[in-house]
Amino acid sequence: MTHKITLIPGDGVGPEIAQATRRVIDASGVNIEWEVVEAGEALIPRYGTPLPEHVLDSIRRNRVALKGPITTPVGGGFRSVNVTLRQELNLYANVRPARTLPGIVTRYQNVDLVVVRENTEDLYAGIEHRVGPDAAESIKIITRQASERIARFAFELARKQGRKKVTAVHKANIMKLTDGLFLECARQVAREYPDIVFEDMIVDAMCMKLVQAPENYDVLVLPNLYGDIVSDLCAGLVGGLGVAPGANIGTGAAVFEPVHGSAPKHAGKNRINPLAMILSGIMMLQHLGEDEAANRIYEAVLAVLREGKALTYDLGGNAGTSEMADAIISKMLA
Known part of the structure; x- marks a missing residue:
């Protein structure tokens, strides 16, 4: 073919x-x-x-x-x-x-995880404007449709690759409506995949835990901005x-x-x-x-x-x- x-x-x-x-x-x-x-x-x-x-x-x-x-x-x-x-x-x-490769010197061994990042909304939707001469505002968009879709993608990827755990990463303790909706959708989708362990993690704690023990994580699913940042962090773990x-x-x-x-x-x-x-x-x-x-x-x-x-x-x-x-x-x- x-x-x-x-x-x-x-x-x-x-x-x-x-x-x-x-x-x-x-x-x-x-x-x-x-x-x-x-x-x-x-x-x-x-x-x-x-x-x-x-x-x-x-x-x-x-x-x-x-x-x-x-x-x-x-x-x-x-x-x-x-x-x-x-x-x-x-x-x-x-x-x-992000996977450890032989011959590449890093501080970590046995890293093998996948970052799944929602790609179309959040602050990266680019809805921003100036507010007078001395301020600017950016609007964070999170929708149920996109959140459910990316969560389901993450679980399907985990199942296809034989992975055991999906971690939803958020800041719902502060952004209770936007990140709260993302987390709500991830939890709902997780119920459809009883064979895969589900957990959620606040994004700042996630960054700390990744540099402490990245081998504990498998599939991470995140909104757009956090996904951009955390995926670079994970790249740093492997070289x-x-x-x-x-x-x-x-x-x-x-x-x-x-x-x-x-x-x-x-x-x-x-x-x-x-x-x-x-x-x-x-x-x-x-x-x-x-x-x-x-x-x-x-x-x-x-x-x-x-x-x-x-x-x-x-x-x-x-x-x-x-x-x-x-x-x-x-x-x-x-």
Whole structure:
């Protein structure tokens, strides 16, 4: 079977890690026809936006996309391409696994959890305005429909992956109506899954417990803002954003992407670790039902990490982006 996939190389180091990932996936034996479309800062002069409509159309048509990082200005300029993609395509579930990998030095061992983040509302709905010259207001939106949907997604993921516990993370002790509704919905959905342990945790306590004993947690489900913050914390437990894959999944489309930014100062230097995007590609293959190819790549990644000879600078080595991809391909073909 041939899969047609939208490939968005992105900004900064995006094209380099996208090319490395494409080569690794192609070498796995899966049949993919790549439809390459550009998005990012360079398109603004031509289209007035970093995300032209034809990019969205490609994803809608192919239903699956692999995307490199795209620059988002801080404090001004265009709105996040990632947020726009999620809202335009209703990619309501952000999925970010955090798993300990061999050969990567961290303070923790035996971490294996998944953060499931609601992707379409909360403060990230972007409903904000100035209140006079000296104040600004942002409106937090939480709905029953979105809260039930993300809770059910988390429980279904736990069941599919053979995981034992779902933890709903909130601040319902303070935001009793918004986070209270999220927690109420999570508790209601949990009753449908008696085979899975359910608990809830206030978000500040959750952060403390994650840095104390992350091995105690399995699937976390959170509203948008907390999910963004806690998923980066979890990436830090296993080595940082350079090894953090991600997926944005909806009913009609799914976009897979590394979590890290575009790192424009490193662009074109062939030095950035491609693992986050390669691991995102593995998630994409699993989504497509290509488990054999996904496993082949993952085992090759583990072999390269254990060997420790073809690692990029952030992992303690001196290999380039393309050389690390070459090493992974070599392990697959051995």
